[in-house]
Amino acid sequence: MMFQTHNKSWNSPMLKSLSFKPFFHSLNPITTVPISTPKSISSLSTLSLNHNSSTTSQQTQFTVSYLITNFGFSSETASKASKLVQFDTSRKPDSVIAVFRNYGFSDSQIKNIIRQAPDILKCDPYKRVLPKFEFLTSKGASNIDIVEIVTRSPRILGSSLENSIIPTFESVRMFLPSNEKVIERILHCKHFFGHFHFIRNVKMLLDDGVIHSNITFLLLRRPSILLTYDMRNALDLVKEMGFDDPTNVNFCQALLAKRAMSKSRWDAKVVVFKKWGWSDEMVLEAFRKRPLCMLASTEKINKVMRFWVNELGWDSSALVKRPEVFSYSLENRIVPRACVVSYLISKGLIEKNIELSTPFGVNENVFLEKYVQCFKEESDDLLKLYLEKMGV
Structure with a gap:
C-alpha cells in the first residue's frame, strides 16, 4: 500500500504542472568587458619589441657582412650561418681567427671550419679553443697534427675537454704503446671526439671477454669499428655466425669484416662466391677460417676465381680451406706461385691431388725452398718461370 500511495503522489496534477528548467537558463547572460591596457605600458612594450627586432636585424646584417667579407661566403651561405650565430662586433670572431692562424691554419681551412661550425665565432677562444689545442700539444701533437685533426672534424671544438676529449684520449692510450700512436689513430679516424661511443663500446667488448690485444688490433686496423652505435647487435651477430671465443683474434676479425660493409655489399660477395660453385655453407666455412677474406672486393673475388678455375682448371672448393688467398696480390703472389705449382704437376713432380x-x-x-730449390734438376727453370711471372 505504501508503494502504491508513493507512486500516486508522483502522478499528481500538481507535480505534472511544474515546469523544471535548468538553473543557468534562468540567469541573465554575463557581459564580458575587455580589460584595457594602460597606454603607457602598451607603448613601452611596443618600443621594446621594436628595439629588440631592430637589434636582431642589425646583428644579422653585421654577421652576414662579416662572413661574406672575411670568408668569401655567398649571401645564401652567410644568411644560413647567421641563423646559428650572430654578433654585432668583430671582437670575438677576430680573436677566434687569430688563434687559428697562430696555429698555422690556412684561410681555406678556417673557412671550412666556420662553414661547419659557425657558432665557434662567438666563443671565447681562450676558454673554448686554446685549451684543447694545448692538451693535444701536451700529448705530442704538432701544430700540423692539430690543424689536420680540427680541419677533418671541427666537432672537436664543440666537445667538452674534461668530459669527452681527455677521457677518450686516455681510453685509447690504454691499448696503444705511446701518445704518438694515439695521435696517429686520431688522425686516421676523424670522428673520435664528439660522442661517447668509443668508451662505451670498449667497455662492452671487455665485458664480453675480448682481450686487450684484440682491441688493439681493431684500433690499428680500423678504429672506426669502435665508434659504431650498435656494437651490441654486431657482437651478437658474430656469435651467431659461430665465433664463440672472444679471446681469439678471429672474433675481432669477424667483427671488423661485418662492420666494414653494408648488408647489400656482403650479400653481393656471397652471390659472386656462389656463382663459382660455392654454397652458403662453404662461404660461412671460409669466413670462419679467415674472416678478412670477405673484405676482398667482388672484382677481386671474380679475378681470382677466373684465374683459378678457367685458366688453371682447378676446383674452386680448394680455396674454401685457404680463403686468405683472396687477400693476396694476384700479380705478385697468386699467378707466379700457381704457375710453378702447375708446372710441377705437369711434370709429375707433385701429385695433382695435393x-x-x-x-x-x-x-x-718457404715457398722457394719447398717448390723450387728442392727440385734440383728443375730448379733453374722453376726459378726463371717464377721470376718471369713476378715481372722481375
Missing part, C-alpha cells in the same frame, strides 16, 4: 692452396699460404722463402 692441397692446392697450401703453396699460397707460406712466406716466399
